[in-house]
Amino acid sequence: MSTAVAQKKGFGAFLWDYLTTVDHKKIAHLYLVSGGLFFLLGGLEAMIIRIQLMKPDNEFISAGLYNEMLTMHGTTMIFLAAMPLIFALMNAVVPLQIGARDVAFPFLNSLGFWLFLAGGVILNCSWFMGGAPDAGWTAYAPLSTTSPGHGVDFYVIGLQIAGAGTLIGGINFLVTIVNMRAPGMSYMRMPLFTWAVFVTSTLILFAFPALTVGLFLMMFDRMFGSAFFDVNAGGNVIIWEHLFWIFGHPEVYILILPLFGAFSDIFSTFSKKRLFGYSAMVFATVLIGFLGFMVWAHHMFTTGMGPVANSIFAVTTMAIAVPTGIKIFNWLFTMWGGAIRMTTAMLWSIAFIPTFTIGGMTGVMLASAAADYQYHDTYFVVAHFHYVIVGGVVFGIFASLHYWWPKMFGKVLNEKLGKLTFWPFFIGFHLTFFIQHFLGLMGMPRRYWKFLEGQGLETGNMISSIGAFFMAFGTIVFLINVVYTAVKEEKAPADPYDGRTLEWSIPSPPPFYNFKQTPLVRGLDPLWVEKSEGKKGMTPAEPLGDIHMPNSSILPFVMSLGLFIAGFGFIYQVDNIAWLSLVFIGMGITLGCMLIRSVKDDLGYHVHKEDLEEEGGH
């Protein structure tokens, strides 16, 4: 085992390598590729939505299909595109930023990925197996519990499995950040991206269990005849709304916080300045995470909770604007007095500020409970959340990918194509979503298959649909850039941007053990500290020695496969009890793997000092 995987590898070996890998950098690649594919899929669904809404009374797709489309668009984008893309960044960067050789639980890291993929594939299998879920990504009961066919079953099972993967990932990063920091890397010296991942992981830890329970209740109602949401047997449909949003609101901060972190690193690097108000930024991140748990019911102002509850949740929600504002101003003042370099990564980050500010401000408008009686479930809300999600999360992912691409793949993405990605996407984005604020106020509810003629909604929807095509164009240019860069661009140096944090102190891409010698951290922006004292790289904290590495394993993949099989068993046992056998087979595989994992010693292997010396260099 100890000699790393064979050097000259055919496709089979390559595949096996990725199926069994526990290396966080490779897992990042896996997350990136699958998250990226799901993003294209979600985007395609968005395009279909926009084509349907291009003109009044359109019959491009049928009503039922439209509902499936919008449900799958929302679900795919949130759970299968944004989350994994964020996990790709976390995996690629966090261990490097804290000077670690891997994450705390490499095995679980791989398991988390395969569970996510299994869940995502199950969810999308629904398209070919009698219809996708059609109750909205929020799946309100009893529409979801009574929805005919198996669509919602796929939603329940798919999200349950993917969610388990996310929870595992969250715990993994928490422990990694707490336990595996290099000597000298105190909490208040961690880069903001790492800080944000830390807070995000905490949110995952406390938010996902609520979704897990909600999904279980829904699964029991749909598959085993329980009565949680069946009002005739005393059930209560509001329970789902609360469980969903107790998870759902923290979820939107789970999406945005890591990118807040990434933006902080990017602004600082490309302004050549340390982050303005570092401790305030950390404090704001924590505060946003904390407040994020006290506001969920702002999604339920029209549910009927009564004026007292509505007022409380309105005020707590507004409070979140304060720490977020602190961040916005600190970013601005990071650039203030700096030497701003307008790279593509920086361009995306700069575009983020006004865009997200608009989205955040419409958020505060929504938080005004009484006013939300008008906004709720209209295109105003759609506009709000695309401003924060696309303008924050997607812009952030693009910025981060451009920024860290050399660290992940060893090449800097082509700048010209980068800008050609940015401009159409940016313009298209505002075309699509700015006008939607007005559509909403003019009386267009969301999740509408059709709008009728003569309501004054034609022009707005047309503009909105045109914008979507610009975004698609931008996305395609990005894909071209990826290929072009892989083929044409030259190998990147270790530190192409005059970076400040530890990941830039090792080669691009890093060797599989990351740091030959664990670095000694002597301040915030550790690499910058060394550079400003005229040193080339980090001072090691330890003499060169053997490096302990984890073994690869196929078990995570097989475990996920087991749950994948069991998932179909659960879905179809409603029709025919014989399908239960799949449940037993699948669960048997998974539990069997757990048993093997538990009883088989897995101590990892060591890379020997002599071999490291031979490699020389760096």
Added chain:
Amino acid sequence: MSNEDVLNPKRMPHEPEKATLEGKNKFLGFWFFLGGETVLFASLFGTYLALNDSTAGGPSADELFGLELVFIMTMLLLTSSLTSVYAIYHMKNNDLGKMLVWLGVTVALGFAFLGCEIYEFYHYIHGEHFTFRSSAFGSAFYTLVGFHGGHVLFGLLWILSLIIRNAKRGINLYNAPKFYVASLYWHFIDVVWVFIFTVVYLMGKVG
């Protein structure tokens, strides 16, 4: 630390479960997991509390529950918590034999608890015709208590497999964290049960 050192430590440190980085990680990760489990059970408790009056004409908590069995079950589980503390005590003293004995006792108590629970469910279903499907109350009751029961079962199988796997070799830095973490899990199950007997059974009786 070489792999041999991990499997055959020359000297057991004071806290063998936290002597290696892997051990520290496991320890911390498991605690975090318990933090998440807290929310999981809270959601189930919340659901139960919201639905415990929704009997849809079926039997109510007050009519259904008897306290004798619950009391016995509580005693079994509380005692098993103490015995697992004993097991960890002996683990820290590097005394494999005693540790295994106490773990064995823990498992036995756990199975006794589980037996009682199965008997109780059986009685409700066949004696009282109170099932998972009878009402929202039924669904919430079986889900909450059943989730706990499922945790007990999983814990038992886990501890059992640890006992069997390590019966023939000493305590070392590789398996000590595993034992330790399993015992944490067991205590957490007990924590949840304390709330179950209080909120479900006792409060159900009080009405």
Added chain:
Amino acid sequence: MAKDTKTKSTTDFKKEAHKEEMKQQVVTFALMIIFTIAAFALVVSDVIDRYFIIPIILLLALVQVIFQLYYFMHMKNKGHEMPALMIYGGISVAVMTILTFTTIIWW
């Protein structure tokens, strides 16, 4: 030889410390049993008004849980700052959830 005795005495010291802790554990256990019996007795005997019983038994449960966490699960020992933080995090979300489910689910 000298080295050996030193090891021995530290082990003894360790054992002593463990024993001391074990005594605490037994006391904890005894208290937990007492609390449990008290809670059951309160409900069965029906001497107190039911509006008082519920807060009392909830309080008893809370104390038991604190015992479990701090003594049986060693949260009182050092090196448990992070575990405590995350457990309290979980508890606060739990409290909010349960508060919600007991107040604004039905109206």
Added chain:
Amino acid sequence: MKGWMGKFRALFLFSSLALVLSGCGKENLSALKPEGYGAEVILDLMILSIAIMVFVFIVVMAIYTFVLVRYRAKKGQENYIPKQTEGNKALEIIWTVIPIILLLVLAVPTVQATFDLAEESTKKSDIQVEVTGSQFWWHFEYKGQEISTSQDLYIPEGERVYLTMKSSDVIHSFWVPSIAGKVDTNPGDNENSMYLEAYEEGVYWGHCAELCGPAHSLMDFRVVVVSPEEFEQWVNDMKNVDPKAEPETTVAQEGQELFQNNCLSCHAIGSAPKGVGPNLTNFGDRTKIAGILEPTKENLVDWIVNPDEFKPGNNMPSNLVSEEEASKIAEYLMQLQPSKITPESAKE
């Protein structure tokens, strides 16, 4: 992304703000053209919040534009290392405190309005309507009046009408943008309430605003606001409907018979508790058929024969009757006009 972008965006926002304040969209549909108390209270709140937001946005954009113009790395500056400032306490306090103040300015009226709009009926004499949402239509029952209607809700101008809201199946949401906000209708015991107070006579468009199935986007309805006197008249007329009244023409009489044989199991004429389908007592006065189609005879026949074509997934079976029979039924249904007060009266 040079300086001009920032200016361009500010300009854009201003022009759109002008658009908002001047109001846009259709009178009877837009939340920006309030014709009722709720919508007006909310619009005030919106304007206040937009003003605050515009202020914040201008401040952010001013700093932003300045920074981007002033601090771009110039040619030949490649090796320039800016001063590494850690932060600035005074500034940080400013941008913590000012937002807090702004939010308080917004929070107070928000809470006031929230309680204001939650007012419930206190007097017995109040007009109270029980609203029930069903896939994909609306049922209205006037409490204490023994009047039930569907799809068109008649209310008097200038009076508060208190609604209690429930659902017979999934969650819907009752929304009349130009008169008031929206409230969900929940199945089960979680009944909601709201009130409508319309300023002007007219016909106002309503939508279902909670995803409720395939035809969610077609679950439209209307609120017909008439003068108080007309409303009283309407109530009287509706109370005195004779469900069995013979229509005048023979075709319509045949239609009545067909209707009674095929349709009465789901559709009631006259006051009756909510059935499977809409109550058709005053169908001849409907603003639209099934909430969406122009009320012409052809449309009605088409609807009766094949409702699924117009509202996918709705609960009325297709092909119950032949086209010929449908035409007779249509004749009958279109002459169900028990009151002189119709949506036309609302338009004056």
